[in-house]
Amino acid sequence: MKKHKFKVARLMMVAALLAMIGLNAGLSAQASSSYYTVNPGIIKTKKRVVYYKDADKRVKDKTVAANHYAKITKVVTATGKAPVLKTNTGRYVTASKAFVTKTAGYQNPKRYYQVQYHQIKPHGQVGYTVKRGFEGIKTWYIMRKMGTFGGYDKYNQATYNAVKNFQRRHHLKVTGNVNEQTWLKMGFSKTAWTAIDSYVAPLGAQAWEGRSAHIEAMIHQAYRYLGNPYLVGSSSSPKYGTDCSGLVIQGLYAGGINPLPVSAIHHAYPGNEWNSRNLWASKKFKHVAYSQRQRGDLVFYYQPGTHTIWHVAIYLGRNRVIESWPPRIMVQPIKNGQRSNVAGIARVFH
Numbered sequence: 001m002k003k004h005k006f007k008v009a010r011l012m013m014v015a016a017l018l019a020m021i022g023l024n025a026g027l028s029a030q031a032s033s034s035y036y037t038v039n040p041g042i043i044k045t046k047k048r049v050v051y052y053k054d055a056d057k058r059v060k061d062k063t064v065a066a067n068h069y070a071k072i073t074k075v076v077t078a079t080g081k082a083p084v085l086k087t088n089t090g091r092y093v094t095a096s097k098a099f100v101t102k103t104a105g106y107q108n109p110k111r112y113y114q115v116q117y118h119q120i121k122p123h124g125q126v127g128y129t130v131k132r133g134f135e136g137i138k139t140w141y142i143m144r145k146m147g148t149f150g151g152y153d154k155y156n157q158a159t160y161n162a163v164k165n166f167q168r169r170h171h172l173k174v175t176g177n178v179n180e181q182t183w184l185k186m187g188f189s190k191t192a193w194t195a196i197d198s199y200v201a202p203l204g205a206q207a208w209e210g211r212s213a214h215i216e217a218m219i220h221q222a223y224r225y226l227g228n229p230y231l232v233g234s235s236s237s238p239k240y241g242t243d244c245s246g247l248v249i250q251g252l253y254a255g256g257i258n259p260l261p262v263s264a265i266h267h268a269y270p271g272n273e274w275n276s277r278n279l280w281a282s283k284k285f286k287h288v289a290y291s292q293r294q295r296g297d298l299v300f301y302y303q304p305g306t307h308t309i310w311h312v313a314i315y316l317g318r319n320r321v322i323e324s325w326p327p328r329i330m331v332q333p334i335k336n337g338q339r340s341n342v343a344g345i346a347r348v349f350h
Contacts, residue, residue, distance in 0.1 A: 135233020
């Protein structure tokens with residue numbers, strides 16, 4: 001009798017063990033399909049989720065809304081528990097695919113300018129020869145050297161004539177244009193000849209950071225020019241001044257936006273004085289109502305009378321913009337006595 005009871009008990013234990021194995025196998029199968037079990041790299045939240053300070057999810061850190069991005073360093077799977085994701089900030093979040101999804105990173109919809117995550121390269125000839133009609137930093141240097149700068153850095157006839165005389169005096173080929181040889185003879189450096197052209201603002205936001213980080217990267221770059229002089233056709237390093245669209249171009253670069261065919265190099269070329277108009281005309285920005293303006297949007301202004309676009313600024317919120325307007329780069333009210341005719345608002349980041 002005792003032997004029989006022992007055999008029954010053993011059979012029951014085996015059955016329970018088999019059931020447990022089957023249950024665990026089912027849970028594992030469920031986990032592999034419903035949870036990330038290998039590092040997804042970058043995730044975006046699909047709905048509100050809680051971040052925790054520990055992998056056991058006992059200590060809450062913060063709650064984030066949908067469309068929040070995070071970089072994942074590893075998947076943590078404890079025995080008998082659902083997997084969790086460890087972020088590069090040391091916080092933990094659920095690995096459930098119902099709450100988070102794998103992504104290549106923050107990005108605009110395809111119809112708009114795409115956010116770049118490799119350093120944007122200069123577009124145009126680095127080390128271009130400066131001729132009549134050119135503007136920008138090189139022209140500014142040349143005009144001051146030739147004594148023809150009167151506050152407007154456009155390579156005019158007086159500068160052309162002065163350069164020809166300079167070339168004759170120094171036994172250079174007399175063209176009236178400034179190539180690298182003439183530039184060096186004027187006492188400027190070989191480094192500056194290419195560095196002025198090639199400057200592109202470094203990227204200020206990562207793929208695993210969201211919309212707000214990209215907006216702040218753009219605005220932070222613009223603030224680096226604060227107080228510098230207004231210089232037409234200029235869009236280079238924060239060592240120098242810019243004009244209105246030149247400031248915006250470098251801000252866009254920092255946020256990861258390459259607004260081709262508009263470029264920092266071509267901004268100094270004849271015919272590119274009004275890149276604010278080209279940016280306004282671009283279909284790769286979303287135009288929104290003035291009442292819907294948000295921090296990081298571009299504000300475009302038209303000239304009274306002609307109603308043509310003549311200015312662009314970056315909206316900071318609270319009815320303030322950062323802009324380049326004579327005489328310098330500054331923070332101003334969105335409307336003032338100098339320019340108050342707003343043509344519209346263009347959204348950069350979505």
